[in-house]
Amino acid sequence: MQAEPATMFDKIWSAHAVETRPDGATLLHIDRHLVHDGSSNAFRMLKQRNLKVRRPDRTFATPDHYVSTLGRDLAAINEPSRRSMVEDLEAHTRASGVTLFGLQDRRQGIVHVVGPEQGLSQPGMIIVCGDSHTATHGAVGALAFGIGASEVAHVLATQALWQSKAKNMRVSVDGVLAPGVHAKDVILAIIANIGAGGGSGHVIEYAGSAIRSLSLEGRLTICNMSIEAGARAGMVAPDDTTYQYLQGRPYAPKGADWDKALAVWKTLPSQDGAEFDREAHLDAAQIAPMVTWGTSPAAAAPITDVVPDPAAASDANSRQAMQSALAYMGLTPGSPLSEISVNRVFIGSCTNSRIEDLRAAAKIADGRRAVVPSMVVPGSGLVKAQAEAEGLDLIFRRAGFEWREPGCSMCVGMNGDLVAPGDRCASTSNRNFVGRQGKGARTHLLSPPMAAAAAVTGKLTDVRQLMRP
Amino acid sequence: MEPFKPLAAVAAPLPIPNVDTDQIIPARFLWRKRPDGWGHLLFHDLRFDDKGAPKPQFVLNRPEYGAARILVAERNFGCGSSREHAVWALYDYGIRCVVAPSFGDIFFNNCMQNGLLPVQLPAQSAADLIGALQHAPGLNLGVDLEQQWVMGPDGVTHAFAIDPFRKECLLAGADEVAFTLGLAHKIESFEQSYERKLTWL
Numbered sequence: 001m002q003a004e005p006a007t008m009f010d011k012i013w014s015a016h017a018v019e020t021r022p023d024g025a026t027l028l029h030i031d032r033h034l035v036h037d038g039s040s041n042a043f044r045m046l047k048q049r050n051l052k053v054r055r056p057d058r059t060f061a062t063p064d065h066y067v068s069t070l071g072r073d074l075a076a077i078n079e080p081s082r083r084s085m086v087e088d089l090e091a092h093t094r095a096s097g098v099t100l101f102g103l104q105d106r107r108q109g110i111v112h113v114v115g116p117e118q119g120l121s122q123p124g125m126i127i128v129c130g131d132s133h134t135a136t137h138g139a140v141g142a143l144a145f146g147i148g149a150s151e152v153a154h155v156l157a158t159q160a161l162w163q164s165k166a167k168n169m170r171v172s173v174d175g176v177l178a179p180g181v182h183a184k185d186v187i188l189a190i191i192a193n194i195g196a197g198g199g200s201g202h203v204i205e206y207a208g209s210a211i212r213s214l215s216l217e218g219r220l221t222i223c224n225m226s227i228e229a230g231a232r233a234g235m236v237a238p239d240d241t242t243y244q245y246l247q248g249r250p251y252a253p254k255g256a257d258w259d260k261a262l263a264v265w266k267t268l269p270s271q272d273g274a275e276f277d278r279e280a281h282l283d284a285a286q287i288a289p290m291v292t293w294g295t296s297p298a299a300a301a302p303i304t305d306v307v308p309d310p311a312a313a314s315d316a317n318s319r320q321a322m323q324s325a326l327a328y329m330g331l332t333p334g335s336p337l338s339e340i341s342v343n344r345v346f347i348g349s350c351t352n353s354r355i356e357d358l359r360a361a362a363k364i365a366d367g368r369r370a371v372v373p374s375m376v377v378p379g380s381g382l383v384k385a386q387a388e389a390e391g392l393d394l395i396f397r398r399a400g401f402e403w404r405e406p407g408c409s410m411c412v413g414m415n416g417d418l419v420a421p422g423d424r425c426a427s428t429s430n431r432n433f434v435g436r437q438g439k440g441a442r443t444h445l446l447s448p449p450m451a452a453a454a455a456v457t458g459k460l461t462d463v464r465q466l467m468r469p
Numbered sequence: 470m471e472p473f474k475p476l477a478a479v480a481a482p483l484p485i486p487n488v489d490t491d492q493i494i495p496a497r498f499l500w501r502k503r504p505d506g507w508g509h510l511l512f513h514d515l516r517f518d519d520k521g522a523p524k525p526q527f528v529l530n531r532p533e534y535g536a537a538r539i540l541v542a543e544r545n546f547g548c549g550s551s552r553e554h555a556v557w558a559l560y561d562y563g564i565r566c567v568v569a570p571s572f573g574d575i576f577f578n579n580c581m582q583n584g585l586l587p588v589q590l591p592a593q594s595a596a597d598l599i600g601a602l603q604h605a606p607g608l609n610l611g612v613d614l615e616q617q618w619v620m621g622p623d624g625v626t627h628a629f630a631i632d633p634f635r636k637e638c639l640l641a642g643a644d645e646v647a648f649t650l651g652l653a654h655k656i657e658s659f660e661q662s663y664e665r666k667l668t669w670l
Contacts, residue, residue: 018659019652025634027649029659031670041503041553049646066500081500132551132575146575148553149503150582150645158649160656164632166574196487197545200571230545232574253669261669296487317484317543412496412550433491433549435514 005271007168008237009203012143012268016126018160025162030058032120033155034129035098036111037063037085038414042130042152043092055159056097060120063089063103064110065414069377069404072103082415096156109380109406112136112350116220117380119249123238123265128155133350133430134233135226139219140246141238141268143203146227166201166232167277170270172208175284180464182360183218184352184428184447186210186282187225188290188300194280196298199231202278205270206236210284216245217356224351225430228297237269291337291460292432292445294325299432300445301337303462309333328434329442330424337460340444343423345374345455346437347401347448349411352428353379355386357448361428362392364452364466365399374455375402377409377417401455413438426454470584472642473614476565478538480610481528482602488542489549490576494558496550507554508561529562533607541598541610542569547576547587556583566612568619570595581635584642586612588619594627614640 006014019027035042039061046053053059066085068076077083086103093100101107101114108114111129115121115137123141128134130152137144147161155161171190191198204226211219219236226234236242243262246252253261288302299322301308310326310333313319326333331340347353347361358378376396378384384406387393393403410417411429413436419425421440428451432443444460453461498510516527523530529537540559546569547555556579559567565585570592572580580587590598601622602608611620614636618626638645649656664670 019655021634023633025632027652027656029656029663038499038552044502051646051650085500130551132549134551146551148551148556148575148579148582150553151578154646154649157646158653158656159660160649162634162645162649164634196548197571200545200574227549227573227575230548230571230573257669261667264667296489298487317486320484321486414496414499431489431491431549433489435495436491439495439497439514 005273007270007274007276008141008205008235008268009143009168012124012126013165015124025164027160027162028126030128030155030159030161031125032115032127033059034111034115034127034134035059035061035089035152036129036131037066037089039130039152040085040088040092041149042156043088045150045153046156051157053096053098053156058159059098059156061089061093061098062101062108062111062114065408065412067103067407067415069407069409069415069417072405074103077415079416106381106385109383110350110353110408112224113353113379113383116140117249117382119246119252122246122252123242124268128161132227133224135231136220136224136350138223138226138233138235139216140242141235141265143233143235145233166203168275169199169202169204169231169278170276171204171206171280171282173206173210173282173284174208175210177210177284177287180289180449180467181287182447182449183214183221185287185290187222188292188297188445189282189287191225191229191298192300193282194229196228196296197230199226199229202231204229204231204234206234211236212239215356216241217354220354221351225297228430238265289447289450289463291450293329293331293337294322295328295432295434296325297430297432297445299325303337303450303460305337307331307333307335307337338462340460341424341458342426342444342454342460343372344419344425345370345372345451346410346425346427346429347375347451348377348379348409349429350379350408351430352448353377353383355383357428358383358387358392361448361452362395364449364463365401365456366395368399368456370400370455371458372455374400375404375410377404378406380406399456410437412436426451426460470642470644473565473584473586473639475615476538476612477609479534479536479607480539480541480602481534481537482599483528483540483542484599486543487545487548490547490552490555490573491549493547493555494552499552499554503557506561507558508563511558511562531606538563538565539610539612540564540567541595541602542567544570544592546572548573551575553579553582556580556585560585568595568598581639582645584639586614586639588612588629590619590627590629597621
């Protein structure tokens with residue numbers, strides 16, 4: 001009897017099953033566990049029970065949420081409660097023998113930038129981290145998902161995790177993306193299409209010619225926001241783009257191991273005829289540069305559009321939610337999105353702080369002048385160094401942007417990089433929730449070039465009008 | 470973790486879709502430790518104004534819902550970040566069960582780790598319950614995990630599905646880490662054969 005064609009998710013799942021109970025609950029082996037400075041409660045849970053980290057060799061740490069973007073000294077974190085989070089991570093990793101890319105290490109950065117950059121994230125792996133944007137790592141063909149503090153403690157203690165299998169969903173984007181359309185626009189269009197809960201209970205595999213043609217960094221941006229569509233994990237099948245990206249990275253396999261790994265990785269993609277519980281299709285040619293107008297990432301529309309009217313909502317609760325979102329955002333139905341003025345621009349976060357993001361933003365900023373406070377926060381020390389080697393920092397500085405040290409920064413504001421109440425920020429981050437960037441802050445999500453365009457015009461702007469040949 | 474016992478308690482309706490974990494517990498509080506207590510911070514910016522005074526219109530500030538231990542919410546409740554603090558805030562406040570048509574996946578799992586029961590009901594059933602609770606504020610709902618039903622104020626029961634393993638853990642108040650450590654020999658032998666195959670790891 002022939003086995004049913006399997007999806008990539010099915011294959012990775014079954015390859016990691018340590019134990020499957022008759023009721024379906026599965027104990028999964030975890031290949032990589034990434035920890036950050038928000039993980040201290042989990043380390044404390046472990047200590048309380050007198051347990052050790054089972055596999056320090058599989059666990060990697062870097063501080064990102066609480067670090068200052070103004071300097072690399074601990075003293076730059078001027079708030080004691082925040083500083084203690086970074087100190088705790090240093091102490092916990094030292095005591096347990098976990099590798100730490102600390103503040104003084106050029107490899108430090110946002111954990112979801114560091115993992116792929118170091119080659120820690122590899123095809124076929126299961127990767128977890130106490131952060132919902134862990135789905136990012138799925139871009140290399142891994143199953144990667146965020147977990148809470150109790151599950152972090154469980155993985156630290158056992159290198160395994162109990163899970164019930166999610167369903168398979170495939171989102172296909174076919175065709176050619178128009179100039180000025182970035183991976184960020186693709187994922188915002190996907191979320192607007194399937195909804196903020198559209199992927200709940202599913203693992204999304206992103207497929208189709210437009211996804212294939214994206215660079216690995218573009219795929220990281222796509223997978224990063226899977227959770228904004230409700231899916232815990234998103235993934236892209238590994239291909240030559242993936243292998244070229246990984247080869248030669250510090251933790252990638254070398255020599256004979258590389259060939260061996262490659263042979264295994266090539267067996268990962270979903271088989272023809274594999275069944276998906278849900279499918280969605282988008283036409284790449286129809287995707288325009290996107291911005292969000294509301295307080296859910298699904299509240300996204302092409303920049304050429306207008307603020308939608310709650311009267312058109314499908315039900316009373318949705319209408320009410322739209323009305324309060326527009327009240328919070330201070331927007332009027334029917335007004336053009338391209339006429340919305342912003343007070344501030346943030347380029348950074350685990351969604352959009354990689355070198356290609358910075359290059360794309362710098363291209364728009366080059367020779368122009370930011371008219372509102374704007375800052376660029378590279379995703380890691382290595383991204384920062386690369387950008388400086390290419391002179392991108394000079395382009396940004398000359399254009400009046402601040403050039404900061406790596407960290408999560410204004411995406412979530414936990415380090416004190418906050419948007420003031422009532423201020424409106426054009427942001428390359430992933431969440432426009434009420435209060436996300438600071439109490440009363442209004443967030444418009446967009447791509448790095450769109451953010452640079454907003455910085456130099458002071459309003460949400462169709463980047464295609466600023467593109468040069 | 471406390472075992473989950475049958476519940477009959479005041480339920481508060483929260484008919485807002487996509488309530489994210491930033492609403493349940495804002496990021497600026499997350500540096501605090503688990504034992505510090507989190508109930509007073511639940512829904513902080515929805516519950517309190519800029520001066521820290523309770524907003525009278527927020528459901529949990531209305532006296533009829535003062536004793537609420539159950540929340541009936543809209544779709545995609547607990548979406549967003551993985552912060553378990555969202556569950557700690559609900560739990561420490563006294564909430565033991567959240568009923569909604571759907572949940573954020575990570576939030577859902579975090580509930581299970583803390584003895585808070587997330588009940589997924591069809592959208593219409595959840596909407597009916599919300600309607601009944603709004604119509605006569607302060608009414609009780611019943612929740613029986615063993616039997617897998619929620620009973621509305623009208624006495625009608627709504628059956629729900631739950632993963633049997635999670636049900637068992639919640640009913641027993643089981644310590645999952647201890648349980649898994651009991652399987653250490655299986656983990657070890659898995660790791661050995663796995664690493665023999667994937668030598669580059």
